[in-house]
Amino acid sequence: MKIDKIESFFIRNGYVIRIHTDTGISGVGQTACWGYPEAVDQIINTFKKYLIGQNPLRIEHHWQYxxxxxxxxxxxxxxxxSAVDIALWDIKGKHFGVxxxxxxGGNCRDKIRLHLLGGGGxxxxxxxxxxxxxxxxxxxLKFDPVVGNFQDMAVDRLVKTARDLVAAAREGGGPDLDLIVEVHRKLTPMNSIV
Structure with a gap:
């Protein structure tokens, strides 16, 4: 089995690839590099020169290379x-039917707790x-309370906006909903300690 084609797709601010093989099996991989999908695309184009013609089952070898x-x-x-690695594992799983x-290595638990990524402005x-x-x-529930034009907000307005969003999440979800606050490195050191 050989890799014979690599496609890429921009999805909003994300990036997904599909690696095709000469046997008809394909695998899909996603990058977690949300902020720079165009840069990832250029790197994938460079990787294509190496990957086309390679055995997709040699995952660790390809990762190291x-x-x-x-x-x-x-x-x-x-x-x-990451996108290549995930796509190759997808191919390997399909190839072996597992x-x-x-x-x-198999599962180590029979269930996992999930959170919903959501929220509102x-x-x-x-x-x-x-x-x-x-x-x-x-x-x-995981959400980002630093919304809108936060860069232009005065610190007290930024804090009030974030506090109001967290309070609304608590009220809507009740006392048993765990709130996961993610600010995506948006705050300066000064703003984050206020």
Missing amino acids: LYRMGPFRGTALSGAI PIWELL TPETMYEAAKAAVEEGFTA
């Missing part, structure tokens, strides 16, 4: 390697998102 092929590493390179978790939409999360059976 791609990681070491240049001296400069960072977010975009790691994101590109789920990827089985290839990685206003207290009203945040309230509804939290309420809907509980109604869907989620016990945790």
Whole structure:
């Protein structure tokens, strides 16, 4: 089996690849490099020169080669390697007819707790998102309370906006919904300690 084609897709601010083989099996991989999908695309185009014609089942070999092929590493390179790695594992699982978790050593638990990634830009939409999360059976909601033109907000307004969104999530979700607050490195050190 050989890799014969690699496609890429921009999906909103994300990036997905599909690696095709000459046997008809294909695998899909996604990058977690949300901020730089164009950079990841350029790296994937560079990777294609190496990957086309290779055996897709040699996952660790390809990972090591791609990681070491240049001296400069960072977010975009790691994101590109991640997409390739996931797609190759997808191919391997399909080739052997087993789920990827089985290839990685089997399951170690029979269930996992999930959180819903959601929220809203206003207290009203945040309230509804939290309420809907509980109604869907989620016990945790992850959201970003730093919304809008936060860079232009005075610190007291930024704090009030974030506080209002968190309060709305608490009210909508009730006392048993765990709230996971993610600010995506948006705050300066000064703003984060206020």
